Amino acid sequence: MSTITSRVLCFYDYGEPLDVLRYEVAEVADPPADRVRVRVEATGLNPADWQICRGFMAGSLPRGVGCDVAGRVDAVGENVTDVAIGDLVVGSADYAGQPSAGAAEVAILRSWTPIPDGLDPVNAATLPMVVQTAVWTIDAMGVDSDTTLLVHGAGSMVGYAAVQVALDRGANVIATAGPALEADLTGFGAHVTRYGEGMVDRVRELATGPVDLVLDAAPPVTGIIPTLIETVRDPNDVVTVSNHDDARQLGARVNLDMLRINGWPAYDPTVQYAAKAAKGEFRLPIGRTFPLDDWRSAVELSLGRAPHGKIVLIP
Numbered sequence: 001m002s003t004i005t006s007r008v009l010c011f012y013d014y015g016e017p018l019d020v021l022r023y024e025v026a027e028v029a030d031p032p033a034d035r036v037r038v039r040v041e042a043t044g045l046n047p048a049d050w051q052i053c054r055g056f057m058a059g060s061l062p063r064g065v066g067c068d069v070a071g072r073v074d075a076v077g078e079n080v081t082d083v084a085i086g087d088l089v090v091g092s093a094d095y096a097g098q099p100s101a102g103a104a105e106v107a108i109l110r111s112w113t114p115i116p117d118g119l120d121p122v123n124a125a126t127l128p129m130v131v132q133t134a135v136w137t138i139d140a141m142g143v144d145s146d147t148t149l150l151v152h153g154a155g156s157m158v159g160y161a162a163v164q165v166a167l168d169r170g171a172n173v174i175a176t177a178g179p180a181l182e183a184d185l186t187g188f189g190a191h192v193t194r195y196g197e198g199m200v201d202r203v204r205e206l207a208t209g210p211v212d213l214v215l216d217a218a219p220p221v222t223g224i225i226p227t228l229i230e231t232v233r234d235p236n237d238v239v240t241v242s243n244h245d246d247a248r249q250l251g252a253r254v255n256l257d258m259l260r261i262n263g264w265p266a267y268d269p270t271v272q273y274a275a276k277a278a279k280g281e282f283r284l285p286i287g288r289t290f291p292l293d294d295w296r297s298a299v300e301l302s303l304g305r306a307p308h309g310k311i312v313l314i315p
């Protein structure tokens, strides 16, 4: 094992992603204990990457971006016994305190699972953060076969995944989405309507009354929490992944607060959902792939809030 160089996307100061991100060459050390190093094959981007640039979960700088990585193991740290050099894995980058995270040629992973046969690295790289958020939140909400659930923003990747997870749990799912992914969501078995003007009436009509629970999976939208509260019996029935301040002020819930209070889940659903994806039983659409060198276009598309699928960087 030895230190190697890699092109990396990283930042030295907090700020707007397109202002602070730098694309440069950095040294990536051997993986420490309980970590593996991979040659990156694909990196799924998330809005959380831009929140991290702005100072969310602040840590030491410089710091890399890109949490979701598919790659081939090229070095293993002490105590790692479940993978070998050459294995293809998908997992979460360990970006804390180093300039290289997922958006790079080489990354250190803090968690991983083998990519099953039938799933390619690009599709594998779409999974970890979205699947973890959707499954952990649906479980924390107690969604089951007696639940009528509204997934607001089901055209976002967290929403699109949550629809599939809730249908797996047997729930009756109403989903709001734009036209781009409507046919997919309907095909899964959700009752789909548009977000925007008149949404509350359309949802009540589809549910024949108030819904039991709402998952707000859309990107942040000013004023949406009061609207979603109109669709339920109690503000507490609304759970958001994005409109934190409004939710806390109005008696709705924030998924991260629920997960902190309940204790962070010990299971990583990426393993199960990678297996499902390999069998065609779960999927996230690819909005667009970009070469790593064209990272700026990828960031711009993500910041535009209308990628209609996952954005994936390929070194």
Ligand SMILES: NC(=O)c1ccc[n+]([C@@H]2O[C@H](COP(=O)([O-])OP(=O)(O)OC[C@H]3O[C@@H](n4cnc5c(N)ncnc54)[C@H](OP(=O)(O)O)[C@@H]3O)[C@@H](O)[C@H]2O)c1
Residues within 6 Å of the ligand: 046, 047, 048, 129, 130, 133, 152, 153, 154, 155, 156, 157, 158, 159, 176, 177, 178, 179, 180, 181, 195, 217, 218, 219, 220, 221, 241, 242, 255, 256, 302, 305, 306, 307, 308, 309
């Ligand atoms: N708290 C957590 O644990 C956690 C974890 C991951 C992500 N998040 C947050 O969850 C949100 C979604 O993340 P993501 O990765 O799923 O996002 P994403 O896929 O980038 O979401 C973009 C999609 O949202 C839909 N959208 C845009 N404006 C909308 C509006 N006004 N109302 C409803 N839908 C709208 C659009 O789809 P259509 O127009 O085609 O419907 C668009 O393609 C982000 O705010 C992210 O930061 C939170």
